[in-house]
Amino acid sequence: MNEKKDVLQGTLALMVLKTLQALGPLHGYGIARRIEQTSGDLLSLNYGTLYPALLKLEQEGFISSEWGFSDNNRKAKYYKLTRAGHRQLEKETREWQETSAILARFLASGEEC
Amino acid sequence: MFTFFGSLRAAFLRFANLFRQRNLDAQLSDELESHLQLHIEDNLRSGMTPVQARRDALFKLGGLQNTVETIRDRRAIAWLESFFRDLQFTLRQLRRKPAFVLTAVLSFALGIGANATIFAIVSSFVLRPAPVADPNSLLSLNISEQAGCCNHFSGPLFEDVRSGAQSFSGVAGYFDLVPASISGKGEPERIWGQLTTTNYFDIAQTGMILGRGFTAEEDHQPVVVIGNRIWRRRFDSDPNIAGKTVLLSGHPYTIVGVTPPAFHGLDLILDSQFWVPLGNADQIADQVLPDTRSRSSREYHWLSVIARLRPGISRPQAVAELAILAQNSAAAHSQFEKNIGFRASTAGSLPPRDRPTIILFLTAVSIVALLVLCIACANVTNLFLVHASARRQEMAVRISLGASKIRLLRQILTESMLLAIAGGLLGLIISLWATSALSSFRLPVPIPLDLSVSLDLRVLACAFALTVAVGFLFGFAPAWNASRPTVSTALKGEELVLRAGRFFSLRNILVIAQIAMSIILLCATGLFLHSLKNASVMDIGFRSRGVLAMSVDPRLHGYTPERTIQFLDQLRERVAALPGVVSAAYTDVLPLSMGNRSDGFTVEGRSAPSDSPPSVELYMVSSGYFDAMGIPRIAGRDFTNDSATSPRVAVANERFARLFFGEGSALGRRVNGGGVTYEIIGVVGNIKSRTLGEENRPLLFRALSQSVAGDPSMLGYSILAVYSGDPSSLSQAVRSQIHALDPSLAIFNSKTISEQVRDALFLPRLAGILFGLFGILGILLATLGLYGVMSYSVSRRTREIGIRLALGAPANNVRRLVVTHGMTLVLIALLIGYPVAFAAAKVASSFLYGVQPHDLFTFAFVPIFLSAVALLSCYFPARRAARVDPIVALRYE
DSSP: OOOOEEOOTTHHHHHHHHHHHHHOSEEHHHHHHHHHHHTTTOEEOOHHHHHHHHHHHHHTTSEEEEEEEOTTSOEEEEEEEOHHHHHHHHHHHHHHHHHHHHHHHHHHHHHHO | OOOHHHHHHHHHHHHHHTTOHHHHHHHHHHHHHHHHHHHHHHHHHTTOOHHHHHHHHHHHHOOHHHHHHHHHHHHTTHHHHHHHHHHHHHHHHHHTOHHHHHHHHHHHHHHHHHHHHHHHHHIIIIIOOOSSSSGGGEEEEEEEETTEEEEOEEHHHHHHHHHHOSSEEEEEEEEEEEEEEEOSSSSOEEEEEEEEOTTHHHHHTOOOSEEOOOOGGGGGSOEEEEOHHHHHHHHTTOTTOTTOEEEETTEEEEEEEEOOTTOSOSSSSBOOOEEEEGGGHHHHSTTTSOOHHHHTSSSOEEEEEEEEEOTTOOHHHHHHHHHHHHHHHHHHTHHHHTTOEEEEEETTSOOTTTHHHHHHHHHHHHHHHHHHHHHHHHHHHHHHHHHHHHTHHHHHHHHHTTOOHHHHHHHHHHHHHHHHHHHHHHHHHHHHHHHHHHHTOOOSOSSOBOOOOOOOHHHHHHHHHHHHHHHHHHHHHHHHHHTOOOHHHHHHTOTTSSOOOOTTOHHHHHHHHHHHHHHHHHHHHHHHHHHHHHHHHSOOSSOOSSEEEEEEOGGGGTOOHHHHHHHHHHHHHHHHTSTTEEEEEEESSOSOSSOOOEEEEEETTSOOSSSSOOEEEEEEEOTTHHHHHTOOEEEEOOOOSOOTTSOOEEEEEHHHHHHHHTTSOOTTOEEEETTEEEEEEEEEOOOOOSOTTSOOOOEEEEEHHHHTTTSOOTTOEEEEEEESSOHHHHHHHHHHHHHHHOTTOOEEEEEEHHHHHHHHHHHHHHHHHHHHHHHHHHHHHHHHHHHHHHHHHHHHTHHHHHHHHHTTOOHHHHHHHHHHHHHHHHHHHHHHHHHHHHHHHHHHHHHSTTOOTTOHHHHHHHHHHHHHHHHHHHHHHHHHHHTOOHHHHHHOO
16 A cells, blocks of 8 residues: 655654755745655645744744745745754754664564564 | 744744734735645646646645634734634623623622622731831730730839840830820820830831931930821921920920831730830829839739840740740749740730630631632532533534634633623722721720721732632633533534433532522521621610710829819719700710720628639719619619718629629628729619620729729720700810810710710621621522523423423423422532531631520521522423423424
């Protein structure tokens, strides 16, 4: 079965930050599509949940936004990483890697038993 | 993952966003719109039809409204924003049910008002610190002896402590009650003051608003510190008063200071208005204090003592040192100070002797007030429950439309808080009124008391806490209940068709509690009203109208005893000759003054029956007193020309005669009391001496002419004029007769006998009115509560009843069903409330005069009355139940 996974609580913010780091300024729709594509379409993202997450990141000062125009001249709100956002991304990436390493080790040891 | 500054910044932005709502909403919809367009374009490019493309885009974005809601919540401080919305909504809702709002707010207002008022009393008399600097380090010292607590100090003992105690930075002594007449603006006025050691103000640290306290050299100087009120009233707040001379009982004194307004001595309720160094005692206080020799004996206890703790010394350390001093004193002067001990309490707190009684009384009253509040709360909760249940459908709709339960809870709590706050504000207004009424009330006592009660910050805090507690308590249960309807059934309005509901549901329990509490209140009310009725029809034993009393104290103006008697005789002749005056006589204190001099008495030649001889209240009266007061003379004669030198004679009341001589005649017998032997020359009827509700006490009336010299009255002498006609013009006439004889005399305690009786009735009346109000309020609320619950239960069971009727149940059965339900609740409440009321009555009778604990009338009447009222409040819902039309009920959806 090719069942799509829901986005894990708390990881959406990290994905957004990473996307913005990789692609530079981007509008909400672009971010959503990119996240889906990067996951190899394994992730089911409700686009609606993206906007509260963007707002939260913006309020915390990790991203900033301004209105601009898309490739085909449509007005859209563009988000980009701030300096604090870069730091936060590094920090969260590190934390996430540690967490997943621990979890991987933990699950591996479970198999041996 | 959050950083602290990140969240702080977010919080700030969210707060700021609260005020940019509209613009942000527009931006958000722009953004979402552009998102949709981008998506649709993508979809079109991948080959979808326009309709498909749009639907897919919308679908992937999820519930649009939901997204907007979440973002809104994120954007501003959600609760604050939605609080305003809740507030608006609630106000709109409440406007639609004015009856409910009125009931709730009034209930709360009465409950909170009652509690705030009682707490204001507690705050004023128990919690308020003395008006001095650092009140906690100022102690008031008392002597405790084997016999019990709290005697004054003797002069030498005070010196022992003053010189011996190292824990204190200073110790001061004072004598607490000295009458004097004072000059100044207008007629001379009699006021009360205190004699102090010169360090008194240095130790009390009252802070003068003008001038200073006493210096160490001034002990024998004629200097005086006057109270703020006297300064304002008699000296027009003269800012240059210091250094001016005032006449105190005819002697010139130099004013050196004026106290701040709050200070009227360190005794809680005594209202002292001047202070003079102790060295002036012989001049100013000769009628209340014995001579220097007695004052410096160890036998005579007369000084009150205050002491200031040395910085860094704790109270237990000081108490420990005092205990050692007490042992030393006991060893050195075993004759007088055997088993002596010292007690220290915070100066200006409740007198240690009366403390337990006062606290018990205040606790009882507080409990009653809290009970009323509880009933009010239970009632409003019930009403609210009913309302909330009626709104189940609305709630269900809102939940299914996506409102969160927290949101609903919050909204209902907003409503209850709003009602509670309105009630709290109104309650404060009520207690503002009540405290000012209490403060204006004067006890019928001849010494000055300050009983003013005011709302202070503590009271406001208490009222606020009560309000919040009330709002939360009564809102929470209904809120919880209403916010979890079963959506599917509630939506259809067919809520739990046949379930009659658990018997011990919250609603039923509330009603039971309410009725039980009102039983307790009603019983208390019954007891008080009954005793009040007894008091008002009680035979007080003397004339209750047509006598004018007015006091003077010639001895304060330097009169010798002989001149005093001469003056009184002259005045009596002049007053008796006034038009409208029938006769005139003298006494020292009017009856019903809440207490008078008393002494232990024994019959001459008979050994005392026990250790403590029976206490007898003493009055000083002139000839003609009994006729003037309308006290029946039963045997023997009235006073005639019993002069100061002839053997001391007295008239006893019946109670006295019976107590000491049983069935035998009291005439001609001799009794001892207070070191004097009296021959009894007459017996008169009993009168109420201290309070209206008291048992008759043994009283002894002494000849005024024989007592002025050896044992003068501290409270002056009252001329009693029996009149027919208008007392107000007479009062002026008597006044001018007094001033015709001596214009410098101060006149005080001027009142008619009916005023005196009315004042004496005030306290039982107040208690009766309070309890009556509380009781009526309680039963009203409980009845409303029961009615509400029964109506609600009937409306809930409409379908069930319809089915019953359709299946052929007679209407009677249906009626019985409802009434039985209601009366079961009442019965349970009775079973709970009755024993508690019984126990409470026992407690009440232990500290309130004239309350019989097992008043048959009250305890038989209350349950019957309550059941009748309850039956009535069940009847209407029952009737409605029986009239249910089965067809309508079954169709009812």
